[in-house]
Amino acid sequence: MALLEIESLSYSYDSVVKAVADVSFEVEAGSIVGLIGPNGSGKSTLIKNVFDLLRLQSGRVRIGGYRHDHPHARAHGMYLSSNDYLPEFLTAREYVAMTASLYGVAVDHEEAADLFRRFAMAERYDHLIEDFSHGMRKKTQLVSALVMRRPLTVIDETLNGIDLEALRLAEAEFERARDAGRSILLCTHDFAVLERLADRIVLLDFGQVIYDAPAGDLVEEHGSLAAMVFDYLESEAR
Numbered sequence: 203m204a205l206l207e208i209e210s211l212s213y214s215y216d217s218v219v220k221a222v223a224d225v226s227f228e229v230e231a232g233s234i235v236g237l238i239g240p241n242g243s244g245k246s247t248l249i250k251n252v253f254d255l256l257r258l259q260s261g262r263v264r265i266g267g268y269r270h271d272h273p274h275a276r277a278h279g280m281y282l283s284s285n286d287y288l289p290e291f292l293t294a295r296e297y298v299a300m301t302a303s304l305y306g307v308a309v310d311h312e313e314a315a316d317l318f319r320r321f322a323m324a325e326r327y328d329h330l331i332e333d334f335s336h337g338m339r340k341k342t343q344l345v346s347a348l349v350m351r352r353p354l355t356v357i358d359e360t361l362n363g364i365d366l367e368a369l370r371l372a373e374a375e376f377e378r379a380r381d382a383g384r385s386i387l388l389c390t391h392d393f394a395v396l397e398r399l400a401d402r403i404v405l406l407d408f409g410q411v412i413y414d415a416p417a418g419d420l421v422e423e424h425g426s427l428a429a430m431v432f433d434y435l436e437s438e439a440r
């Protein structure tokens with residue numbers, strides 16, 4: 203079953219350039235999909251359309267089988283943005299509770315506090331976010347998403363700035379989520395992470411899907427995801 207279905211989605215910020223042009227792909231339940239592409243290729247615009255942060259201009263998006271702007275669709279998905287903006291006046295515990303209440307989810311604070319401990323922030327769960335470093339804020343965002351257990355989590359560059367230990371822990375948690383039938387759409391320039399984790403890769407360029415293929419096949423054919431992208435960038439097809 204597809205948890206996320208994107209069909210013929212196009213979006214223009216102005217009438218001249220299409221930031222996203224006729225994009226279609228799916229994210230199956232229990233899978234991790236890597237969304238990659240050069241700067242400005244349309245990844246964030248696409249994700250913002252999925253979560254109705256930009257109003258759909260053409261095409262169709264369904265989350266968990268529901269139209270993307272239906273309340274049930276919102277209950278199926280969660281979006282972690284690329285920025286690290288968090289309410290400074292809350293503690294991490296209050297932030298996790300606030301996020302959960304927005305989604306109508308009962309969160310297990312024991313589990314969240316345990317994740318904080320494993321993310322090397324044992325003492326921070328009851329501290330004000332205003333004192334957190336960039337990496338700590340990203341880890342706080344990750345923990346809040348992990349404990350929500352949404353069927354679909356879309357992660358836009360959220361892993362940037364977290365240290366290696368936290369990255370490995372996040373990867374293990376993503377794999378656990380996949381094993382439990384949940385899905386992750388991971389938008390990142392970190393190809394090593396995707397080679398370890400991703401089941402499929404969607405490569406965008408100039409707002410269009412260039413590849414939508416199993417990650418293993420792309421690595422086998424090109425040697426690595428980075429080589430695949432360079433092969434494409436240097437090809438005449440571009």
Ligand SMILES: Nc1ncnc2c1ncn2[C@@H]1O[C@H](COP(=O)(O)OP(=O)(O)OP(=O)(O)O)[C@@H](O)[C@H]1O
Nearest residue numbers: 215216219221239240241242243244245246247248
């Ligand atoms: N608010 C905006 N107004 C006008 N054009 C925009 C706006 N946001 C993005 N764009 C344009 O839309 C295109 C796609 O940008 P988008 O941010 O979706 O790319 P991206 O793949 O997420 O890039 P990056 O990897 O740098 O984050 C680019 O040409 C960009 O200049």
